[in-house]
Amino acid sequence: AQSVTQLDSQVPVFEEAPVELRCNYSSSVSVYLFWYVQYPNQGLQLLLKYLSGSTLVESINGFEAEFNKSQTSFHLRKPSVHISDTAEYFCAVSDLSGGYQKVTFGTGTKLQVIP
Amino acid sequence: KAGVTQTPRYLIKTRGQQVTLSCSPISGHRSVSWYQQTPGQGLQFLFEYFSETQRNKGNFPGRFSGRQFSNSRSEMNVSTLELGDSALYLCASSLSENSPLHFGNGTRLTVT
Numbered sequence: 001a002q003s004v005t006q007l008d009s010q011v012p013v014f015e016e017a018p019v020e021l022r023c024n025y026s027s028s029v030s031v032y033l034f035w036y037v038q039y040p041n042q043g044l045q046l047l048l049k050y051l052s053g054s055t056l057v058e059s060i061n062g063f064e065a066e067f068n069k070s071q072t073s074f075h076l077r078k079p080s081v082h083i084s085d086t087a088e089y090f091c092a093v094s095d096l097s098g099g100y101q102k103v104t105f106g107t108g109t110k111l112q113v114i115p
Numbered sequence: 116k117a118g119v120t121q122t123p124r125y126l127i128k129t130r131g132q133q134v135t136l137s138c139s140p141i142s143g144h145r146s147v148s149w150y151q152q153t154p155g156q157g158l159q160f161l162f163e164y165f166s167e168t169q170r171n172k173g174n175f176p177g178r179f180s181g182r183q184f185s186n187s188r189s190e191m192n193v194s195t196l197e198l199g200d201s202a203l204y205l206c207a208s209s210l211s212e213n214s215p216l217h218f219g220n221g222t223r224l225t226v227t
Binding site for chain 1: 146150207209
């Protein structure tokens with residue numbers, strides 16, 4: 001079974017500083033990778049996805065993530081965070097080995113941006 | 116296009132009661148998944164439906180059940196509620212096998 005590890009449960013960072021949220025997954029033949037963001041009292045929203053092609057994917061609000069197959073990682077980065085980035089971030093892996101999509105989520109990382 | 120709609124947003128029930136939660140997926144999405152989210156356990160997969168058939172099920176007791184209708188709307192039911200069932204229940208729909216999940220805002224269930 002697929003597993004996703006987000007080692008950091010909370011990450012405090014000052015506004016305008018860079019941040020990296022780490023995500024590692026267990027190896028599989030082929031997977032799709034996602035980052036979701038959850039704001040208080042809301043559901044999860046897709047931040048970015050890796051399906052194939054370029055290993056570096058970007059979101060519209062300045063986040064980027066790089067797929068590293070050899071290290072089975074998909075870390076999320078932003079060069080300069082804003083107060084509005086305060087939220088919980090979930091890494092997810094989609095596995096099609098069973099013939100249909102099975103999505104496994106990490107335990108989440110709470111990003112706290114300090115003014 | 117309307118997003119995933121979950122009703123109700125909040126529910127308060129007592130132990131032993133049963134509850135039904137509803138989810139309307141994005142138009143055209145045939146896959147609906149349910150997740151339980153708690154501070155201690157994070158996001159736990161409950162089940163996934165596609166074209167009225169349950170394709171995948173997580174490790175939850177039989178008190179948790181679900182169904183999907185021909186219009187792709189889905190319901191989940193929890194019988195004989197326990198205090199530990201207090202959680203945010205999230206529904207998500209997707210268009211195809213490698214598509215991202217689109218989540219609703221959830222139903223927050225409190226069992227007293």
